[in-house]
Amino acid sequence: MFYLKHKGTRLEIGEDNVYTTCPKCGKEHKVDICDILGGGDADLYGTNVYCHECSVKRDDEVSTR
Template sequence: MFYIKKKHKKVPIEDPIYTTCPMCGVEHEVDLTDVLTTGGDLYGTQVYCHRCSVERAKQHKGQEWAKQIIREGV
């Protein structure tokens, strides 16, 4: 179990969990299970919002890859 400490008390981390997109700064929900099972960690992982994920896919992998992301709803 992961938890944070607030005023010397353990506070469980419960859904929904939010993060900030490192590209546009929008706050969005993130699934910690997905982050941790794909090799991420709680300290160094950044999760892009859906819009920025599509834009990055276009830039790095091309239009067809971005279309696949949109279809899968990643």
């Protein structure tokens, strides 16, 4: 089991309490840590997760190139 520690208190990491910030717009959004780390190649420091809106815009930009 992994957990965070804040002022001596353990904070469980679960599928319903993991958040990140979109690298493009800065919006905080919930992520499924199992989906992100499930492939085996991800790491917590080098992984960026875009919010839904920025993901759609990014996909549109890539498909029009």
